Amino acid sequence: GQQLNQSPQSMFIQEGEDVSMNCTSSSIFNTWLWYKQDPGEGPVLLIALYKAGELTSNGRLTAQFGITRKDSFLNISASIPSDVGIYFCAGQLSGGSNYKLTFGKGTLLTVNP
Amino acid sequence: DAGITQSPRYKITETGRQVTLMCHQTWSHSYMFWYRQDLGHGLRLIYYSAAADITDKGEVPDGYVVSRSKTENFPLTLESATRSQTSVYFCASSGPGYEQYFGPGTRLTVT
Numbered sequence: 001g002q003q004l005n006q007s008p009q010s011m012f013i014q015e016g017e018d019v020s021m022n023c024t025s026s027s028i029f030n031t032w033l034w035y036k037q038d039p040g041e042g043p044v045l046l047i048a049l050y051k052a053g054e055l056t057s058n059g060r061l062t063a064q065f066g067i068t069r070k071d072s073f074l075n076i077s078a079s080i081p082s083d084v085g086i087y088f089c090a091g092q093l094s095g096g097s098n099y100k101l102t103f104g105k106g107t108l109l110t111v112n113p
Numbered sequence: 114d115a116g117i118t119q120s121p122r123y124k125i126t127e128t129g130r131q132v133t134l135m136c137h138q139t140w141s142h143s144y145m146f147w148y149r150q151d152l153g154h155g156l157r158l159i160y161y162s163a164a165a166d167i168t169d170k171g172e173v174p175d176g177y178v179v180s181r182s183k184t185e186n187f188p189l190t191l192e193s194a195t196r197s198q199t200s201v202y203f204c205a206s207s208g209p210g211y212e213q214y215f216g217p218g219t220r221l222t223v224t
Binding site for chain 2: 030031033035042045048088099100101103104
């Protein structure tokens with residue numbers, strides 16, 4: 001099936017550092033979503049993007065819908081220990097149906113206090 | 114509380130047994146989804162439902178059965194559990210937009 005390539009697979013950073021991660025695909029997406037999953041919990045929606053070029057912030061998080069509609073980026077500024085978790089991108093494929101999403105495999109973020 | 118809930122949160126069962134995982138949402142969302150999450154595979158769609166009495170297969174439906182007699186409930190049944198079905202199962206729902214909201218998950222172990 002359709003895949004989203006999410007990178008990096010994992011990151012180990014110091015508290016206070018900025019973080020960037022991205023998702024790319026060979027296909028065009030209409031919607032990009034970013035989720036965070038804490039250990040033992042379900043994914044929680046962080047940011048939703050609907051238009052090419054859109055830049056949206058949620059506190060220290062900023063995400064962008066790539067202009068080609070084939071990629072998206074998530075930045076976290078001034079990381080703190082509670083940012084630890086797995087971050088997933090998800091997209092709604094152009095021409096896709098029935099509200100199905102395609103998910104990346106996640107970026108595992110570790111923050112060293 | 115409003116939202117999406119799953120039960121049980123943890124389940125251990127034996128090979129060959131039937132087990133049902135429950136999902137309940139209070140938002141009256143039309144769409145509901147079942148995923149399994151495994152290391153190396155990420156989230157994989159098992160089944161989804163567009164409305165009550167409308168269900169369809171996802172990426173990995175074999176060995177699973179779903180029903181949706183009411184909008185708010187979407188149970189997932191493993192008819193004869195196998196060890197390969199050991200996984201974490203997530204239910205999700207979505208309303209008018211494409212955003213999906215996930216439940217807390219059920220960790221299932223098949224021995």
